[in-house]
Amino acid sequence: xxxxxxxxxxxxxxxxxxxxxxxxxxxxxxxxxxxxxxxxxxxxxxxxxxxxxxxxxxxxxxxxxxxxxxxxxxxxxxxxxxxxxxxxxxxxxxxxxxxxx
Amino acid sequence: xxxxxxxxxxxxxxxxxxxxxxxxxxxxxxxxxxxxxxxxxxxxxxxxxxxxxxxxxxxxxxxxxxxxxxxxxxxxxxxxxxxxxxxxxxxxxxxxxxxxxxxxxxxxxxxxxxxxxxxxxxxxxxxxxxxxxxxxxxxxxxxxxxxxxxxxx
Numbered sequence: 001x002x003x004x005x006x007x008x009x010x011x012x013x014x015x016x017x018x019x020x021x022x023x024x025x026x027x028x029x030x031x032x033x034x035x036x037x038x039x040x041x042x043x044x045x046x047x048x049x050x051x052x053x054x055x056x057x058x059x060x061x062x063x064x065x066x067x068x069x070x071x072x073x074x075x076x077x078x079x080x081x082x083x084x085x086x087x088x089x090x091x092x093x094x095x096x097x098x099x100x101x
Numbered sequence: 102x103x104x105x106x107x108x109x110x111x112x113x114x115x116x117x118x119x120x121x122x123x124x125x126x127x128x129x130x131x132x133x134x135x136x137x138x139x140x141x142x143x144x145x146x147x148x149x150x151x152x153x154x155x156x157x158x159x160x161x162x163x164x165x166x167x168x169x170x171x172x173x174x175x176x177x178x179x180x181x182x183x184x185x186x187x188x189x190x191x192x193x194x195x196x197x198x199x200x201x202x203x204x205x206x207x208x209x210x211x212x213x214x215x216x217x218x219x220x221x222x223x224x225x226x227x228x229x230x231x232x233x234x235x236x237x238x239x240x241x242x243x244x245x246x247x248x249x250x251x252x253x254x
Contacts, residue, residue, distance in 0.1 A: 007108075012108065014120070017116055018119065018123040021120045021121075021123060021254065022123060022127050025189075025249060027186045027189075028183075028184040029127075029183055029184070030182030031182075032182055033181070033182030034127075036126070036127075036130070037124075038123045038126075039123075065179045066179055070182075072184070074184075087117070090108065091113075091117065091254070093108060093110045093114070094113045094117050096110040097110030097111045097113065097114045098114070
């Protein structure tokens with residue numbers, strides 16, 4: 001029994017994959033902007049962001065801006081690499097799904 | 102046999118589709134281009150035009166322009182919730198490099214015309230042109246960035 005090459009268990013969760021897909025195009029994205037784009041609650045995003053942080057894929061940074069504490073997320077080098085290989089694996093699978101139709 | 106946790110082909114296609122939708126939503130969101138681009142053009146133009154000021158005021162003009170740019174970047178980041186590296190890989194890099202070369206050329210031309218050839222007012226029209234170019238370059242950067250974000254993975 002073997003995993004699909006490039007498949008990453010951490011990124012198998014759709015929310016975590018979506019978070020990384022947004023972060024890959026920016027240096028950092030603010031928590032609220034990610035939440036809006038994905039359409040999830042704060043608590044759900046917090047949970048997944050913590051898991052990505054624990055995996056070393058995302059760095060979290062808290063900063064006070066305009067008198068409010070805001071959390072910024074950025075992809076680490078390991079996160080970028082994992083995301084790219086995972087998406088490549090998913091794309092290969094998706095092509096198989098298309099071919100089967 | 103696939104790993105038990107691995108997605109099947111149909112799930113993979115759905116995951117990619119959901120991810121592309123999230124990226125499209127972020128691409129469609131506010132980038133502040135309508136106010137950021139002209140203000141960026143104004144700050145860039147002011148930087149070049151500063152060299153038309155009396156000599157003792159040039160450093161103040163340059164400092165105010167750079168400070169204005171720094172403030173503008175900070176405001177844009179706070180209002181959009183985004184931080185994008187201008188030199189990021191992708192199609193935007195070509196625009197940024199071309200813009201940087203053009204601006205540097207205009208800045209050097211302004212300095213040479215003023216201090217070598219004695220045309221004191223020369224940096225002023227160069228600043229106006231530079232400001233317009235910077236505004237257009239900023240808009241172009243945003244458009245390309247949106248396109249790249251909205252493109253399917």
